[in-house]
Amino acid sequence: MSKKFNVAIMGATGVVGREMLKIVEQRNFPVAKMKFLASERSQGIRMSYKGEDIPVETLTHNSFKGVDIVLSSPGATVSKEFSPSAVKAGAVVVDNSSAFRMDPNVPLVVPEVNPHAVKQHKGIIANPNCSTIQMVVALKPLHDAAKIKRIVVSTYQSVSGAGKKGLKALEQETRSIIEGLDLEQFLLPKQIAFNLVPQIDVFMENYYTKEEMKMVNETRKIMEVPDMRITATCVRVPVFVAHSESINIETEKKLTREDAIRLLEKAPGVKVVDDVSKGEYPMPIKAAGKDETFVGRIREDESIANGLNFWVVSDNLRKGAALNAVQIAELL
């Protein structure tokens, strides 16, 4: 790429916004001019891009003049309101919110899985939910080889999935419990320190949470199997960064443990960590800060003819959000 782009990060001061900035720098994305956009609350904040000190601008409908690419990670409401203005101004928006993911006119892209979908964009490309991204990165090579018939997934999701508030909640609650202090104010509806919360996002009419249904619907769209059989249980755990998933699949063709390892080892974006003799398997503290989707605990499910169990861990702020968005921008 010799062409350079004017890039705006929308929601720049959030956990994912800051990670987007870091990744744009680390990957030497060809930036001509960098712009930081955030809500009024962030007024007065300055952020640095490659040593250049840049004030955060308050997001308005006129913020996008001359911008080529918007890396967007505000909430879904803000994204829904402002992304069309960015498109109107001629920018392409890579949006990390849930605002447009299921819109049939918006491609939902994981570069390792469906890069071709990018071409169909009409100004907006959606970045999937963090828990979906790492799952499909691991599933894709197995699906291509043996056709997945059904997926049963249970997640172990870190508090950074709830943004700065989630990180602060775990830190504050843990400190108050360990130091025997009274915590006057809880930042999240339920205690997360030394606890598990089997609810992420709101409940839907079918008693699943929105997060669980995102995993079902987004996976179907990205893998282009509209009737893929998937069921998910999503749980928040007291971990700062990196989501983990216990995944059980049934395939049409038999895959042995060795088949699966061979397929995953050559899959883009995947790193197999699976040496039981050395006690090696993926863990959140090892995956945090890394780009790869780590897969381990790979074993045949002896309860069905063609079944596999495995354990997938990835940094939800990087591959689960910011990195995937920048990778989409690189495809453009």
Place this chain on the structure above:
Amino acid sequence: MSKKFNVAIMGATGVVGREMLKIVEQRNFPVAKMKFLASERSQGIRMSYKGEDIPVETLTHNSFKGVDIVLSSPGATVSKEFSPSAVKAGAVVVDNSSAFRMDPNVPLVVPEVNPHAVKQHKGIIANPNCSTIQMVVALKPLHDAAKIKRIVVSTYQSVSGAGKKGLKALEQETRSIIEGLDLEQFLLPKQIAFNLVPQIDVFMENYYTKEEMKMVNETRKIMEVPDMRITATCVRVPVFVAHSESINIETEKKLTREDAIRLLEKAPGVKVVDDVSKGEYPMPIKAAGKDETFVGRIREDESIANGLNFWVVSDNLRKGAALNAVQIAELL
């Protein structure tokens, strides 16, 4: 019960031993004389039973004279060595270790599930693994009504499952991280604070852990379905007390969410906590210290015709170990 029994707690100073004592007291188990047995390391320790101060005795093969019931919770090796001496001395041993669980001559009992099996004992009755007990308590009413064909379970197990060392490891590691100190010595092979460890117990030849295979084999034995199709993934989480399980089942007969709730609400030992409108579901911090097996997040699995997902939480030291053992003793 008007008869009173001489009771010995073997492994009295351990996490489960102490919990056994607490439960014997709370449930007014008809004790004539209480005896505490532990290894030499515990010499000099005194423990109190209903206000009576009793020295802990060093466990020998001659410790069991006059003892009617042994509540046993040392390691499997110690139990294997000393339980036969207890039986020879005329005692019945309720053993919480894994030493005898799969022995065809030893009943493996969860009083809510297979109380009749107690009658077949030849001196030793085994108490199942903590993660198995809470699962079968929840599965039994569903199996009776609709016949379970397959179980896929992922666990979220607290550090108290690893005994005092596990509790101390989580506390020390958390403190050192929160206070920014260097931790010189890790008590467990892997960091557990703010992390997840997808390994409990050692690895077997089939790449499953021993804990995972316990859930498979013990469930088959307790539910008396030798070919029950089960697959398990067991994960240690940074929670002090109470294990949680994300369970997916396929049944022969269709069960709706309402059917399952109705069946579970009248099942012994089960408490349904499932009101999504109020954000109510089982959580470890609510289950710790309680006797019940809490079930929630009950919903139909739309990926198969007759499937259910649910979330089961129980105090692994109480129902998962000490309480279940005392309940077995009460059956005698």
